[in-house]
Amino acid sequence: MTAQILDGRAVSAAILERVQREVAEFVGSHGRVPVLATVLVGDDPASHTYVRMKASRCAKVGMRSQRIELDETISTETLVNKIRELSDDPEVDGILLQHPVPGHIDERAAFEAIAPSKDVDGVTRTSFATMAFDEGGFRSATPGGIMALLDAYDVPLSGKHAVVVGRSPILGKPVGMLLLTRDATVTYCHSRTVGLADLVAQADVLVAAVGRPELIRGEWIKPGAVVVDAGYAGNKGDVEYAAAAERASLITPVPGGVGPMTIATLLAQTIKAAREHESAGHLGT
Template identity: 80%
Template sequence: MTAKILDGRAVAAGILDRVREDVTALVAEHGRVPVLATVLVGDDPASHTYVGMKANRCAKVGIHSLRIDLDADITTSALVKQIHELSADPTVDGILLQHPVPDHIDERAAFEAIAPSKDVDGVTRTSFATMAFDEGGFTSATPGGIMALLDAHAIPLTGRHAVVVGRSPILGKPVGMLLLARDATVTYCHSRTAGLADHVSHADIVVAAAGSPELIRGDWIKPGAVVVDAGYADNRGDVEYGAAAERASYITPVPGGVGPMTIATLIAQTVEAARHHESAR
């Protein structure tokens, strides 16, 4: 068996084409361009690359990207103040705080400073709760992108056993909740899980979100399983790609799988936020 590729670049391109049409319609109707504010703390090269990629995608669909660069030694209180100001700014539709922030920053406090109506990256407690209770709101961008990628390939979820490896509040936990809402049976695994290989070997769907290169070995994969690799470290994913591709039915490449879907979801939710803000005026 050779796995089919879950091509995030192609699916994301289709989403962004539709977003471009939505932006054109919004500008024609309301006379303004949606604005995504990106907040970057420090000089992490990877973070600068990611923010640059997001700005490029924004420009291609007609969204304005407002970039806020802050010194690495900024305090949590000063960062929170900056985000509160963006939350109160009526010209800003979405706010992205680039993860990770320096170790001395209370990242959760900074996330919670984002107004829920502008939380287009889906990182606040409010967004997690509304997503978990299926009450609307914004999904976490990477989990939302994963679900859109699975749907684009018509991969059935009802009744299937999904194993999520990773429990971060902006990736592992929310993707499990989204799968549960689609009637999958979900098992969470993490760094303290005993018998990880056994859990993975019984999964119909594997979502690797641990941030540990090639943690999941190819021979653990159940024949015919769907493998979604959301890891990215040292240009490698969390899954031993070559060996896993010989057993899986579908698999995401790294890069080119989950990453483009994250950005597309973030931008689509920014336009959705802009529409909500216009309807509330």
């Protein structure tokens, strides 16, 4: 294997250390602990695990998580109202709605109930547009984590061809927009793409984000490419790892690549939200 590892565990640990220091400063200045509200609907075991991990990381960096667990059968309206309450609650700095919600719920309506100033997971329409237009604001957590990981390794993006495989609203679409703001030429591929292998072979930077194990064959990878694998299903990524690592210059392991960066981004954005709430005087105290 020739590729160097894009070590999401190490980079995220460094980010979380910085967040921990920032939280301590925040508590010293403002006399309160930043709060991330996590909203979980239903009993999906994987979702429960994710929310537990996020709560545990919150505690480690000195923030408080407020866990809201709602029954599988609740209506869109009840969920929207609950999230609006959190949006209006001066004690809440950030809101995370664990994705996916049960099929009968209008997920977009639920996302849009999150106040943009508390959208630390970057799921609202406003956050998507501010990412696309390079206007600051919060990033979708996984795309934001991917950009931070690339930057930690000084991966050049300007003028490079970035190929994104996947086009979901909180992963594929925003990561492509973030790469475009950094002057990459960006190609979006997906399930209807004809000639995927030839397009992947053009990628200087490949972001795989579909959740189909080993869809992307190692032999497709351009020699020297940077490979970011955000897929995770059946304990495997979207990229055939061993063969890809023979050709890539840098590659994320799965797990230990993108995953830890997602949580680090979420928490970094939560302390940012808390500071912005204080400076906007939203808390009125």
